[in-house]
Amino acid sequence: MLDKTTTTFSHVKPADTDWRSDGLRDFFLYRDLGVAAATSGRVIAHLVKANMAPEKGTGWHRHEAEFQIVFMTKGWAKFMYGDQETLVEAGDCVHQRPGIVHYLFDYSPDMEYLEIVGPADFKSIDMPAPCEVPTPTSWK
Template identity: 75%
Template sequence: MLDRTATKFSHVKPGDTQFASGGLRDFFLYRDLGVAEATNGQVIAHLVKANMPPEGGTGWHRHEANFQIVIMVKGWARFMYEDQETLVEAGDVVHQRPGIRHFLFDYSPDMEYLEIVSPADFKSVDVEPAAAVPPATPWE
């Protein structure tokens, strides 16, 4: 049976939280969806959107997390997952297995994605490059 004391009901409407800086990457804006608080830190869900051009991208890294998915809501992003270039477009869903080395190196100005990660306080760890990274597309 589900322990209903471990989590709380949460309902966040579009006007309840705003996009803000101060997240993992300074070139993105983040909108908290209330899930981390509702799950006592078991899961985080936030919307992430482009704020500045992808001049350096995220760099090669991995996450110390048990679960992570990215659902592209608007626009597109190009990732390197290990040695595989991957275009993620609006409507696509990516499950990033725990520990996979990756690099988000290019994205459209209107890029926005939903990210769900467990635990909420997951860590990002820099890693050695897995492959060469193609150049980003300049913003007009």
């Protein structure tokens, strides 16, 4: 059972938090869902959406995290997980196991996903490329 002294009830409505451009990637916008504050940093939940057309993508990286899922709510994104290209479309859920090397390299203009990660202050570590990455689709 959770320790009720370190977690709180949270209810965030769409108008309660703004989309922000100061997240991990400048080509995405982020909207905090209040979970990091409610869990004292154990978990973060935020919405992420496309802000600019894909040019270089995220680069090869891994996260220092115990848990991470991506639930695509709108549009699509293409990831490389190791040497495996993976199309993630609206309605799909991906569990990114701890330490998996990946690269988000392409996405639709309407892409939006829910990301849940524990802990909230997870780190992103650049990694060497295990393979070539396909060219992203142009928005023009």
